[in-house]
Amino acid sequence: MIGAGIDAGSRALKVxxxxxERSQVLACGLxxxxxxxxxxxxxxxxxxxxxxxxxxxxxSAVVATGYGRNAIRFADTTITEITCHARGVYSLAPDARTIxxxxxxxxxxxxxxxxxxxxxxxxxDRCAAGTGRFLEMVASRLDVSWEKLAELxxxxxxxxxxxxxxxxxxxxxxxxxxxxxxxxxDVVAGVQNAIATxxxxxxxxxxxxxxxxxxxxxxxxxxxxxxxxxxxxxxxVAPQPQFTGALGAALCAINGATWLNxxxxxxxxxxxx
Amino acid sequence: MSGAxxxxxxxxxDDRYAQLKRNGFREPDYGGPLGRHLARERDFRLQSLxxxxxxxxxxxxxxxxxxxxxxxxxxxKGDKIVGTMKDLGxxxxxxxxxxxxxxxxxxxxxxxxxxxxxxxxxxxxxESMGIDASFCPVRAMLPAFQNGExxxxxxxxxxxxxxxxxxxxxxxxxxxxxxxAILWWEMPRRRPPGLGEISCALxxxxxxxxxxxxxxxTELQRLAEALGGLVGQTLDDDRLAEGIHAANRxxxxxxxxxxTVYFAPAAPLPALEMLVTEMLxxxxxxxxxxxxxxxxxxxxxxxxxxxxxQFVTTSSTVRIYWVNPVADLRAMxxxxxxxxxxxxxxxxxxxxxxLIPEDVPPLDALARTALADPMVGPTSERxxxxxxxxxxxxxxxxxxxxxxxxxxxxxxGEIIRETVRQELGIPTVEIEVASVCDALxxxxxxxxxxxxxxxxxxxxx
Numbered sequence: 001m002i003g004a005g006i007d008a009g010s011r012a013l014k015v016x017x018x019x020x021e022r023s024q025v026l027a028c029g030l031x032x033x034x035x036x037x038x039x040x041x042x043x044x045x046x047x048x049x050x051x052x053x054x055x056x057x058x059x060s061a062v063v064a065t066g067y068g069r070n071a072i073r074f075a076d077t078t079i080t081e082i083t084c085h086a087r088g089v090y091s092l093a094p095d096a097r098t099i100x101x102x103x104x105x106x107x108x109x110x111x112x113x114x115x116x117x118x119x120x121x122x123x124x125d126r127c128a129a130g131t132g133r134f135l136e137m138v139a140s141r142l143d144v145s146w147e148k149l150a151e152l153x154x155x156x157x158x159x160x161x162x163x164x165x166x167x168x169x170x171x172x173x174x175x176x177x178x179x180x181x182x183x184x185x186d187v188v189a190g191v192q193n194a195i196a197t198x199x200x201x202x203x204x205x206x207x208x209x210x211x212x213x214x215x216x217x218x219x220x221x222x223x224x225x226x227x228x229x230x231x232x233x234x235x236x237v238a239p240q241p242q243f244t245g246a247l248g249a250a251l252c253a254i255n256g257a258t259w260l261n262x263x264x265x266x267x268x269x270x271x272x273x
Numbered sequence: 274m275s276g277a278x279x280x281x282x283x284x285x286x287d288d289r290y291a292q293l294k295r296n297g298f299r300e301p302d303y304g305g306p307l308g309r310h311l312a313r314e315r316d317f318r319l320q321s322l323x324x325x326x327x328x329x330x331x332x333x334x335x336x337x338x339x340x341x342x343x344x345x346x347x348x349x350k351g352d353k354i355v356g357t358m359k360d361l362g363x364x365x366x367x368x369x370x371x372x373x374x375x376x377x378x379x380x381x382x383x384x385x386x387x388x389x390x391x392x393x394x395x396x397x398x399x400e401s402m403g404i405d406a407s408f409c410p411v412r413a414m415l416p417a418f419q420n421g422e423x424x425x426x427x428x429x430x431x432x433x434x435x436x437x438x439x440x441x442x443x444x445x446x447x448x449x450x451x452x453x454a455i456l457w458w459e460m461p462r463r464r465p466p467g468l469g470e471i472s473c474a475l476x477x478x479x480x481x482x483x484x485x486x487x488x489x490x491t492e493l494q495r496l497a498e499a500l501g502g503l504v505g506q507t508l509d510d511d512r513l514a515e516g517i518h519a520a521n522r523x524x525x526x527x528x529x530x531x532x533t534v535y536f537a538p539a540a541p542l543p544a545l546e547m548l549v550t551e552m553l554x555x556x557x558x559x560x561x562x563x564x565x566x567x568x569x570x571x572x573x574x575x576x577x578x579x580x581x582x583q584f585v586t587t588s589s590t591v592r593i594y595w596v597n598p599v600a601d602l603r604a605m606x607x608x609x610x611x612x613x614x615x616x617x618x619x620x621x622x623x624x625x626x627x628l629i630p631e632d633v634p635p636l637d638a639l640a641r642t643a644l645a646d647p648m649v650g651p652t653s654e655r656x657x658x659x660x661x662x663x664x665x666x667x668x669x670x671x672x673x674x675x676x677x678x679x680x681x682x683x684x685x686g687e688i689i690r691e692t693v694r695q696e697l698g699i700p701t702v703e704i705e706v707a708s709v710c711d712a713l714x715x716x717x718x719x720x721x722x723x724x725x726x727x728x729x730x731x732x733x734x
Contacts, residue, residue: 067719070718078722079726080719080722081719081723106716115734117730117733118723119700119727120700120727121702121723123702123716123719123720123723
C-alpha cells in the first residue's frame with residue numbers, strides 16, 4: 001500500500017510517497033510554492049510517481065496538509081500540519097516528546113504523549129517574528145543566500161541583541177547595528193536568537209525532553225543551537241526536517257486517517273480554500 | 274456532516290421563509306425574511322453565516338436584528354430607555370422591574386462592525402475619537418452613541434466601574450467626555466472572605482465577605498433611586514422581587530436550553546444560535562417578555578429534536594467547551610464545519626445565567642449576583658468553574674477566544690488553559706477573533722481543526 005502526503009507550506013510545497021509494506025519512503029520532492037499550488041502539487045506528485053515507476057492507481061490515498069492544504073482538491077482528505085508533523089517526527093524519532101516546527105510563515109510547539117499522540121500545541125501564525133520569514137528578510141536585506149546566512153551565524157563570537165519583536169522594526173535595528181560596526185556574523189546569530197526567544201515564549205510549559213526541531217528552518221545551521229540555548233536543553237534536528245509534515249500526511253493516508261479528519265472535503269469550505 | 278440537519282444560507286432561509294408563509298406561518302410583528310436585514314440595515318455578514326433552519330431560530334435572529342427598531346418604537350410609545358453598560362446582567366433586572374422602562378446594552382454595538390462588515394466605519398470613527406485598536410472592539414459603541422444610527426440616545430445611562438474591564442471604563446469615560454452623562458456605580462474586586470469576616474454565598478458556588486455585598490447593595494440602592502426617579506415611581510422591594518422572579522424565569526429557560534443542547538449526544542442547535550441566545554441573558558435584547566418567548570420556543574425546538582434524534586452535528590463530533598464570545602460570529606460556524614460542537618460555554622457573563630437568590634432581600638440578592646461576575650473576581654475562580662462545567666459537559670477540548678485588545682486580565686487565557694490542562698488533561702487552544710476574521714480564517718481554521726484532530730486522536734488512545 002502506498003500513501004502520498006502533500007505538505008502545502010507557505011514557502012515550499014513538499015510531496016512524499018511512502019510504501020507501507022516495505023515501511024520506507026519511495027520518493028520525495030519539493031518545489032517553491034506558487035499561486036497555482038494544486039497544479040504544482042499534481043505535477044510534483046506525477047513526477048515522483050513516474051520516477052518511481054508507479055502510476056496513480058497504486059496510491060491508496062492522498063492526504064494534504066500545511067497552510068494551503070484546502071487548495072489541494074484532488075487530495076482525499078486534509079489534516080493539519082500539527083497532526084502530520086507529530087506523526088512524521090514520531091515515526092522517525094519515537095522518543096520525541098516535544099516538537100518545534102518553524103516554517104516559512106508560522107511556528108509551532110507540539111507536545112506529545114508517550115505513544116506519539118498530540119497532547120497539546122501552541123502556534124504562532126500572526127507575526128513574522130519567530131518564523132522563517134524573519135531569516136528570509138535578513139538574507140534579502142543583507143543580500144546573502146540562505147546558506148551563507150547559516151555560515152555567517154557559525155562565525156559569530158558574540159551574538160548581537162535584537163530587541164525589537166517586530167520584524168519590520170527589527171530590520172531597521174539590524175541596519176543600525178551594522179552601521180555601528182557590529183560584525184555581520186554577530187547580527188545574523190542575533191537574529192537566530194531572537195527567533196528562538198520568540199518560539200520559547202510561545203512554548204510556555206509545553207517543553208518536555210527530548211525536543212526535536214523540524215520544518216524548513218531546521219535546515220538553517222545555528223538555529224538548533226539558538227533554540228537549545230533558550231530552552232536550556234538539547235534540541236535535536238529531525239531527519240529530513242523539511243519533509244516530516246509530508247511524511248506524516250503519507251502515514252495518515254496509509255493508516256486511513258479519515259477518523260482524524262474533521263473538516264470538509266478539500267476545497268469544499270469556501271472560507272478555507 | 275451526513276445525517277445532520279443542514280444549516281441554511283441567507284438565500285436558502287429566504288426561500289424557506291416564503292414557503293413557510295405560503296403554509297400559513299405566523300410570527301411576531303418584528304418577524305420577516307432574514308434577507309431584509311441585509312437590504313435595510315446593511316448587515317452584510319449575514320451572507321457569510323449559516324443558520325439553523327427552525328422557525329425558532331428565525332425568530333431569534335429577527336428579535337436580535339430588530340433591537341434598534343424595537344427600541345425606537347418603545348420610545349415613541351412613551352417608554353424610557355436606559356443604557357446599562359458593563360455589568361452584564363444585573364442592572365437590567367432592576368430596570369425591567371419598573372413599568373415603562375426598557376434597558377438595553379450599548380456594549381452590544383461591538384458586534385456591529387462584524388454584522389456590517391466594517392461598512393459602519395465605527396471602529397475607524399472610534400479611533401478618531403481617541404480610542405484606537407489597542408482597545409477592545411466594544412469601542413464601536415463610542416461613535417454609535419454619537420451618530421445615533423444603531424440605538425436611540427438613552428434617557429439614562431448607567432455604567433459600572435472599578436473591578437470591571439479597564440478598556441470599557443476608559444471608553445465610557447471618553448463617552449462622558451463627549452457629553453453623555455453617566456451614572457457610575459462602583460464594583461469592588463471580589464475576594465474570598467478573610468478570617469473573622471462574615472461570608473456571603475454568591476451564585477456560582479462563590480463567596481464574598483459581607484462587607485463587599487453591603488457595598489454593592491448600597492450602590493444598587495442609589496441606582497434604584499435613579500431608575501425610580503426616571504419614571505416618577507419607587508423601585509421598592511416588591512417591584513424588585515417581581516423583577517427578579519421574572520428574570521429568573523428567563524434564566525431557568527436558558528439554563529434548560531443549555532443543558533438540553535450541551536448535554537445531548539449531538540448538538541440539537543448550532544453553536545452560533547446558542548451564542549446569540551445566551552447573550553439575551555444580559556439585557557433581554559430590550560424586551561424581557563419576548564426574550565422569554567424566544568427562548569422557550571428554542572428550548573421546545575431543541576427538546577423536540579433530541580426526542581426525534583435530529584441534530585445539527587453528528588455524534589462523533591468533538592465536544593468543545595468555549596470561553597469568551599467571538600467578535601466575528603462566523604467563528605462559531607467554523608467550529609462546526611471543522612467537526613466540533615459546543616458542550617458548554619463561558620461567555621464572561623455566567624452570573625447572568627445563574628439564578629438570582631429569591632430567599633434574601635432583593636437588593637442583597639442583586640448585589641450577590643453582581644459580585645459573582647467572572648470578570649470582577651480572580652481568574653482562578655473563573656477557571657475552577659470552567660473545569661466544573663467541562664466535566665459536566667464531558668468536554669474533550671477547550672477553546673479560549675481572546676478578544677482583541679481586551680484587558681480583563683492579561684494572563685487570563687494562560688491561567689485558564691493551565692488549570693484545565695492540569696485538572697482535565699484535555700487539549701486547549703487560544704485563538705483571537707477579529708470583528709471580521711476572513712483574512713485569518715485559514716489560520717483560525719488550522720487551530721480549530723488541529724484541536725479537533727487532537728481530541729479525536731486521544732479517543733483512540
